[in-house]
Amino acid sequence: MKALTWHGQGDVRVDTHPDPEIQEPTDVVIRVTSTAICGSDLHLFDGFMPSMEPGDIIGHEPMGVVEEVGSGVTNLKKGDRVVVPFTISCGHCWFCEQTMYSLCDTSNPNAEMAREAMGHSPAGLFGFSHMLGGFAGGQAEYLRVPHADVGPIVVPDGMTDEQVLFLSDIFPTGYQAAENAEIEGGDTVAVWGCGPVGQFAIQSAWMMGAGRVIAIDREPERLRMAKENSKAEVVNFEEIDGPVHKHLIDMTDGRGPDRCIDAVGAEAHAANDAKALVDQAAQAVHLQSDRGYALQQAIMACRKGGTISVPGVYAKTLTLPFGAAMNKGVTFKMGQTHVQRYLEPLMKKIQDGDIDPSFIITHTAPLDDAPEMYETFRDKKDDCIKVVLKP
Template sequence: MKALTWHGQGDVRVDTHPDPEIEDPTDVVIKVTSTAICGSDLHLFDGFVPMMEEGDIIGHEPMGIVEEVGASVTKLKKGDRVVVPFTISCGHCWFCDQTMYSLCDNTNPKPENAREAMGHSPAGIFGYSHLTGGIPGGQAEYLRVPHADVGPIVVPGGLTDEQVLFLSDIFPTGYMGAENAEIEDGDTVAVWGCGPVGQFAIQSAWMLGAGRVIAIDREPERLRMAKENSKAEVVNFDELDDPLHKVLIDMTDGRGPDRCIEAVGMEAHGASAAKTVLDKAAQATHTQSDRTYAINQAIMACRKGGTISMPGVYAGAGSIQIGAFMNKGLTLKTGQTHVQRYLQPLLDKIESGDIDPSFIITHTAPLDDAPEMYETFRDKKDDCIKVVLKP
């Protein structure tokens, strides 16, 4: 089969690999019909996620048709059309029993790597480094899906791939990001980052009762989408004369946003271009792991006693405004998404017409064009916000 393969920083190629096979009785193999490039994949592309190995198949936002079914699988059959969550969960450990599926104890086949880096191992993740298992990913023609009775959801024939594909990651991630913000009716919610997860966080904030949503970015096409499609007020931080947190405090009559969602992560840009260049260099030489501009801005802006949710991905170390965080009495909630918890409720929202997630797509391309589309997405060429690949 053809699959997108990591060969080093800035170097991904479509290579030929053996077709996946059933390895355990709980597996299925799917023929991938649609798969997407995630902002998190750019962290791999840019070389900021540790424990990648040359030859790794990447990608974690797939869907397709079930081709083979393991002997123990009871909920899926050949021919089912399914969306596959990016997190792999066993369904029976203590964390899965608490519906904290991304913290599953049993699905990372190389837990010692994560334990060394983080103290504990989270769940295995498709196509996302040997820190989370080195499990072949979904930017490929075929994909082996472990623990298939716990992960994939069968989707109705009346919905297009484009409407349901993002149940694999970014729609549940944006929704959990908004849910973790503990939004109460009428709250003012500020969202850092108007990429795909940020867009879904904005829409989810409205669903959860926000009275006002302020979206922050510097890319005109992303801000335009946040304003036109997601009905947010927008702030371009590159155009401000005052520090961003002061602007947000002024916009909220001196109090600050009630809830802040940081949907940017480790490759955040600061208001100072020179500082950003220096911090990029520090990341590249591994003298600094993650750039923490966005989370620090959220800490400074958030009202006293407010909540910050951080769906933005981090992989290592970075400094935060811990004094402001503590003295303002803030709450911070984070984590990889417990996708399985949200699959059916969010599919119901799509079926009912509450949301059509396909609004986020700006580019569709064949799998063979994936290397070029990675560059287009990373460099934000051609107003690129979200890429769907068609194997």
């Protein structure tokens, strides 16, 4: 089969690999019909995610048709059309029983590596890194899906790939981000990052009763989508005087946003001040770890007693104004998404017409064009916000 393969920083290629096979009775193999490039994939592409190895197949937002079914799988059959969550979860450990699927205790075969780095191991993830399992990803013609009774959801008849594909990651991720923010009716919610997760976080905040949503970014096409599609007030952080947090505090009559969502993560950009440029240069040559500008701003902006939700992916260490967070009584909630928890309720929202996730798609391309589309997405060429690949 053809699959997008990681060969090093900035180097991904479509290579030929053996077709995946059933390895455990609980596996299925799907023929991938649609798969997407995620902002998290750029952390791999840019070389910021540890424990990648040349030859790894990447991608974690796939859907397709079941081709082979392991003898232990009871809820899927050949020919079913399914969306596959990026989290791999066993369904029976303590964490899965608490519906904390991204913290599964048993699905990461390289758990010891993760424990050494983080103290504990989260779940295995498709196409992410060897620290998180080394599982082949979904930017490929075929995909082996472990624990298939716990992961994939069958797509109802009449729904397009484009409507349901993002149940694999970014729609549940944006929704969990809004849920973690503990939004109450009438709250002012600030969202850093108007990429795909940020857009879904904005729309989810409205679903949860936000009274006002403010979106922060610097890319005109993302700000335009946040304003026109997601109905947010927008702030271009390169066009304001002074720090973002002071601007937000002024916009909220001195109180600050009630809830703040960092949908940016490790490769945040800041206004073009000298320190930001030095930090970015240091990170580019791996002299420094993740850039925490968005999270720093959120801590300073958030009202006293407010909540900061972090769906943005971080890989290593950050410098944060933690004293400000402690003294302001800020609550943090974060983590990889418990995708399986949200599949059925969010599928229903799509069926009921509450949201059509396909609004986020700006580019569709064949798998063979994936290396070029990674550069287009990373460099934000051609107003690129979300790429769907068709193997």
